[in-house]
Amino acid sequence: MSAVAQIDDVSFAHPGSELRALQRLSFRVAAGETVAVLGPSGAGKTTLLTLLDGRLHGWRGLVSVLDAPLDPDQPQPRARRADTGFIFQEFALVERSTVLRNVINGRLGRMPPLRAFLGNSSPRDLKIARDALIDCGIADLAERRVDSLSGGQRQRVAIARCLAQEPLLILADEPVSNLDPARAAEILALLTGAARSRNATVLFSSHQPELACRFAERVVGMRDGRIVFDAPAANLTNDTTAELYRETAPFSRPSLRAVG
Amino acid sequence: MRSRGLGGFAAGSFVAVAVLWSFATTDVDFSRIMSAGPRIADFLGRMIPPDPTVMDEIIKGSAETLRIAILGTLGAVVLSVPFGVLASDTMAPPALYQPVRTLLAFIRAIPLILVAMLLVGAVGLGPLPGMIAIAFHATGMLAKFYAEAIDGVSRAPISALESAGAGSLARLRYAIWPQMAPVVVRDTIFRFELNLRESLILGIVGAGGIGFYIQTYVRSFQYEKAASVSLAVIALVIAIEAFNVALRRRFA
Ligand SMILES: Nc1ncnc2c1ncn2[C@@H]1O[C@H](COP(=O)(O)OP(=O)(O)OP(=O)(O)O)[C@@H](O)[C@H]1O
Ligand SMILES: [Mg+2]
Numbered sequence: 141m142s143a144v145a146q147i148d149d150v151s152f153a154h155p156g157s158e159l160r161a162l163q164r165l166s167f168r169v170a171a172g173e174t175v176a177v178l179g180p181s182g183a184g185k186t187t188l189l190t191l192l193d194g195r196l197h198g199w200r201g202l203v204s205v206l207d208a209p210l211d212p213d214q215p216q217p218r219a220r221r222a223d224t225g226f227i228f229q230e231f232a233l234v235e236r237s238t239v240l241r242n243v244i245n246g247r248l249g250r251m252p253p254l255r256a257f258l259g260n261s262s263p264r265d266l267k268i269a270r271d272a273l274i275d276c277g278i279a280d281l282a283e284r285r286v287d288s289l290s291g292g293q294r295q296r297v298a299i300a301r302c303l304a305q306e307p308l309l310i311l312a313d314e315p316v317s318n319l320d321p322a323r324a325a326e327i328l329a330l331l332t333g334a335a336r337s338r339n340a341t342v343l344f345s346s347h348q349p350e351l352a353c354r355f356a357e358r359v360v361g362m363r364d365g366r367i368v369f370d371a372p373a374a375n376l377t378n379d380t381t382a383e384l385y386r387e388t389a390p391f392s393r394p395s396l397r398a399v400g
Numbered sequence: 401m402r403s404r405g406l407g408g409f410a411a412g413s414f415v416a417v418a419v420l421w422s423f424a425t426t427d428v429d430f431s432r433i434m435s436a437g438p439r440i441a442d443f444l445g446r447m448i449p450p451d452p453t454v455m456d457e458i459i460k461g462s463a464e465t466l467r468i469a470i471l472g473t474l475g476a477v478v479l480s481v482p483f484g485v486l487a488s489d490t491m492a493p494p495a496l497y498q499p500v501r502t503l504l505a506f507i508r509a510i511p512l513i514l515v516a517m518l519l520v521g522a523v524g525l526g527p528l529p530g531m532i533a534i535a536f537h538a539t540g541m542l543a544k545f546y547a548e549a550i551d552g553v554s555r556a557p558i559s560a561l562e563s564a565g566a567g568s569l570a571r572l573r574y575a576i577w578p579q580m581a582p583v584v585v586r587d588t589i590f591r592f593e594l595n596l597r598e599s600l601i602l603g604i605v606g607a608g609g610i611g612f613y614i615q616t617y618v619r620s621f622q623y624e625k626a627a628s629v630s631l632a633v634i635a636l637v638i639a640i641e642a643f644n645v646a647l648r649r650r651f652a
Binding site (some may be wrong): 226232235257 | 556557559560561562563564565566567569570573574575578579581582
């Protein structure tokens with residue numbers, strides 16, 4: 141299978157930060173895969189997903205997304221940005237706009253610039269947005285303002301916006317960290333199911349190993365900007381994930397260190 | 401600690417000297433305040449009943465004050481959009497927004513009545529200097545408010561639209577403006593209310609509006625007429641307040 145995302149020996153430090161958020165990282169995602177990224181706070185999960193979304197600048201190494209290389213010194217062209225969808229940890233919705241408006245915002249990159257600005261969405265754009273609302277189970281909330289919604293409902297709006305964008309690669313940053321356990325499983329089922337039916341590849345980060353194993357085929361562990369394990373979900377043991385979140389000196393055994 | 405003690409002593413002495421100097425060199429005759437009671441009563445008594453024959457002047461003057469406030473506010477908005485952008489630290493570099501902010505603070509520090517007097521000298525009597533004065537004076541505050549509205553916008557939804565491939569104009573309209581709009585509308589209404597209140601006195605220096613009639617009637621001892629105009633001014637302020645409350649509720 142062809143690679144949807146390929147990273148070779150990439151290092152990156154956030155501007156103004158000494159610490160390298162990504163350290164000589166190499167990583168590959170095949171088309172159609174569902175991959176989970178686990179790791180303690182500050183491991184670099186958000187940084188990795190943002191890199192693949194084409195919104196980081198000044199990294200070193202090679203990155204290729206959807207069969208085209210990314211340039212670390214140039215903003216990504218508009219057309220390509222629409223092909224990767226990003227679900228933000230804190231939703232990043234426009235609070236004072238309606239649910240439907242927020243979901244249509246996901247289509248802005250698919251419209252000609254002038255039409256996007258003037259806001260006369262085509263019937264096709266509207267249909268795609270409405271279908272995304274139905275898939276996320278929030279068709280009845282279309283006219284509600286986002287600032288009147290619960291956390292779980294906002295998460296659904298954020299997913300619907302991403303689906304309306306029709307991305308080939310979906311990058312979801314802790315899509316269930318703000319939800320209770322039952323809701324979390326529901327949302328992950330929704331996200332991975334919708335992605336599968338659209339033939340989209342999914343990479344999501346999480347702090348919940350059980351959920352990651354349940355909904356992803358493959359699980360990647362990150363720590364200090366490095367990948368410390370990368371295994372099929374079926375092979376992952378509780379010991380491995382427990383070690384990932386331990387406070388000091390994890391993966392000190394030579395065999396595992398070699399992976400990072 | 402020692403130097404702070406010394407500083408405190410110096411500041412205290414300075415205040416004491418300033419107060420003593422004011423008493424010593426100003427003709428402060430407290431007996432005049434004591435005898436003012438009957439005179440104020442006489443003054444108020446002559447105001448009642450208000451004289452209804454000045455209705456025409458009231459309507460003409462109020463309309464002119466309202467026009468000065470509306471056009472002055474419009475001028476301030478037109479000026480405040482570019483100056484607000486230049487004074488915002490998300491839109492402008494420090495080399496630009498710092499001097500612009502200083503300029504705005506300087507404008508705010510000049511009293512409106514002084515601006516109006518200078519403009520009457522420059523462009524002559526009437527509502528025109530009043531409008532320009534209001535526009536100039538209000539920009540000092542409104543541009544600062546607009547800059548704060550721009551800087552208060554949350555970045556996350558903008559990044560989300562950028563990630564979706566939206567162009568900069570679409571981001572401005574669908575991520576930045578919806579966040580700014582309520583603040584901009586609220587601040588503009590607030591400033592309009594201030595402009596209206598402040599423009600009531602512009603007539604005193606000949607810059608147009610209803611204040612002109614109060615000034616004229618008081619000077620010519622026609623207190624009944626002055627009273628009618630004053631009551632109209634109070635009614636106008638209350639009406640504007642009610643209108644603004646309704647507007648603010650609409651845009652909350
Ligand atoms: N904008 C930024 N500026 C400076 N440093 C940053 C910035 N964003 C992240 N970092 C740093 O980069 C490192 C990786 O952060 P990142 O947000 O990728 O971690 P994460 O794995 O997503 O954590 P979490 O689970 O808390 O979301 C951390 O050390 C963090 O402090
Ligand atoms: Mg994160």
